[in-house]
Amino acid sequence: MAQKLSVKLLKDILAAFNSRDIDKVMIFFAEDCILETPRGADRWGRRFEGAAAVREGLQMRFTGMPDVTYTDDSHNVDGDSGMSKWTIRGTDARTGQKVEANGCDFFTFRNGLVVKKDSYWKIIDCNH
Numbered sequence: 001m002a003q004k005l006s007v008k009l010l011k012d013i014l015a016a017f018n019s020r021d022i023d024k025v026m027i028f029f030a031e032d033c034i035l036e037t038p039r040g041a042d043r044w045g046r047r048f049e050g051a052a053a054v055r056e057g058l059q060m061r062f063t064g065m066p067d068v069t070y071t072d073d074s075h076n077v078d079g080d081s082g083m084s085k086w087t088i089r090g091t092d093a094r095t096g097q098k099v100e101a102n103g104c105d106f107f108t109f110r111n112g113l114v115v116k117k118d119s120y121w122k123i124i125d126c127n128h
Helices: 007-019 022-026 051-064
Strands: 029-036 047-049 069-078 081-091 098-110 113-121
Touching: 007 022, 007 069, 007 081, 022 051, 029 051, 047 051
Parallel strands: 029 113
Antiparallel strands: 029 047, 069 081, 081 098, 098 113
């Protein structure tokens, strides 16, 4: 389902994430895609490579925060790159803790499909 890179495409991707339907999300990703998550043992967070691994990584988000939504969004496009800023809201399935944080995704596209999604969230420090 390759589309021309545009703000509309980024909004469509966000809508797919808000549907929490992994099949809807994955139609935007290339077979050789990469996902880098906000948390992990490495400086880039945790990396998933290839569509099957990216599917698994994204499904972990939907399972770990089953009511996740991305709102207050804005989007920018430049060449083969896109950026989406948003506020993530949801409930951590393990702890029951409510989550609300600003974040962004940096996308790299090839032929209208995501080849890399690099995600960042603000770290909420409840001790301050």
